[in-house]
Amino acid sequence: xxxxxxxxxxxGNAYLSNVETIIVERSAHKTIEEWTDTGPHAVFVDVxxxxxSVKLVRRLDPGERPNRAEFVPGVTGLLGFFLAGHxxxxxxxxxxxxxxxxxxxxxxxxxxxxxxxxxxxxxxxxDQDPVIVLTGTRVASA
Amino acid sequence: xxxxxxxxxFGSGPCRVMEGPRGEYVLTKARVSxxxxxxxxxxxxxxxxxxxxxxxxxxxxDLNTLVQSITDLLADPPNVYTVSDELGRxxxxxxxxxxxxxxPVESGREVSMAYRAELLxxxxx
Numbered sequence: 148x149x150x151x152x153x154x155x156x157x158x159g160n161a162y163l164s165n166v167e168t169i170i171v172e173r174s175a176h177k178t179i180e181e182w183t184d185t186g187p188h189a190v191f192v193d194v195x196x197x198x199x200s201v202k203l204v205r206r207l208d209p210g211e212r213p214n215r216a217e218f219v220p221g222v223t224g225l226l227g228f229f230l231a232g233h234x235x236x237x238x239x240x241x242x243x244x245x246x247x248x249x250x251x252x253x254x255x256x257x258x259x260x261x262x263x264x265x266x267x268x269x270x271x272x273x274d275q276d277p278v279i280v281l282t283g284t285r286v287a288s289a
Numbered sequence: 290x291x292x293x294x295x296x297x298x299f300g301s302g303p304c305r306v307m308e309g310p311r312g313e314y315v316l317t318k319a320r321v322s323x324x325x326x327x328x329x330x331x332x333x334x335x336x337x338x339x340x341x342x343x344x345x346x347x348x349x350x351d352l353n354t355l356v357q358s359i360t361d362l363l364a365d366p367p368n369v370y371t372v373s374d375e376l377g378r379x380x381x382x383x384x385x386x387x388x389x390x391x392x393p394v395e396s397g398r399e400v401s402m403a404y405r406a407e408l409l410x411x412x413x414x
Contacts, residue, residue, distance in 0.1 A: 179395060181303040181343050183290075185375050190303045191343060195397035274396065 148278070150230060150242070156203070158248070158264075159224030161217055165206040167261070169228060171244070171268075171278055172200045199268035199277055201226060201246055207253075207260045218264065222248045226266060241281040244268050291340055293370040293385070298362065301355055302401060304342025306374045310334055336410040338372060338380060341391070345401045352400045359388050359406070372408055383408035 148171035156163040177196035180189045203226070223246070230240040246266035254261040268277035290300050314334050318325040344359075346352035362368055367384035387407035394402050 177395075179343070179397070179401065182305070183303050183375070184305050191345060191401075193395065193397040193399055193401065195395035195401075 148242075150228070153228040153230060153242075156205075156226075156228040158226050159217065159222070161224075163203070163205055165208065166203060166228070167206055168202075168204045170202045172202070174198050174200070199244075201244060201266040201268060203264040203266070205262050205264075207262055209259070218248060218251050220249050220251070224248075238282060243279045243281070245270065245277050290375050291342075292373045293362070295371075295373075298359055299340060299342050299344070299404075299406070302343040302345035304340055306372075306378070307339045307341070309337030309339060311336070332412065335412055336380060336383070338383060338408040340406040340408070341404070343401050343403050345399050347399060349394065349396070349400050352394065352402060356390075356402070359404075363388060367409075370408070380408070380410070382410050384411055 148169075150169040150171075151167070153166055153169050156166040156169070174197065175194040176198045177194070179191065179193045179195060181191040182188070183190055226244045226246050228242055230242065244266070246268040248264060249267050250263075250265040252263050252265075254263060270277040290297050291304050291306055292298075292300075312334055313330040314332050315328050316331050317328045344352060344355045346355055362385050367386050369382055369384050371379065371381045372383045373379045385406070386409050387405075389405045390402055391405050392403040394400060
């Protein structure tokens with residue numbers, strides 16, 4: 148999932164302004180590949196463990212102090228945002244991701260300075276996708 | 290696919306068959322009393338098959354059923370089967386002596402579990 152200019156972004160109780168991009172990536176953390184005696188090609192492949200990573204890039208205001216105490220690796224919270232179009236007549240699309248902050252870094256060689264937050268998403272129930280997309284009254288996964 | 294008396298007992302997922310070593314059982318005399326130098330061939334090695342694979346099911350309950358259907362074949366004294374595989378190999382009088390999960394249950398697109406099974410042709414039935 149790639150979201151540009153999301154609206155009303157928050158992580159836990161913190162409101163995040165000037166968020167330019169949120170990227171949700173999925174990758175295999177563990178793969179299973181099996182072969183038989185009868186040929187060179189795998190006959191079974193599965194991904195029993197996957198990692199959902201989130202990267203958030205926001206633009207810092209010139210006077211903004213970015214060193215927020217709540218943004219330390221290991222902090223957990225709900226990352227919530229609305230897809231662009233929130234506030235229009237279209238049905239709002241809200242995304243909620245339970246995740247843990249894994250990194251806070253800065254890109255300061257160009258103006259404006261950007262803050263990059265990285266997260267790993269998790270789910271209380273292993274068989275439930277941690278990325279929840281709410282479209283009006285319907286819940287979907289992304 | 291590995292068959293036991295024509296039944297694909299392990300057939301829900303991939304599996305492979307490996308034969309154990311063939312030849313003579315050689316006993317090192319230094320390992321027995323009285324200690325001596327040298328070694329002695331005391332008889333043929335028993336034919337051993339090692340089956341490795343992965344049981345695959347759509348849900349955990351079906352995987353449990355597959356495991357149960359295999360462990361139900363284990364008995365004391367062991368049940369004896371004719372084992373055959375897709376390479377055209379066949380082994381008769383093979384006693385089913387071991388079934389061992391070699392990993393946890395993996396829940397991805399399918400529910401699966403890796404295993405290892407052993408069959409042995411006893412010298413003395």
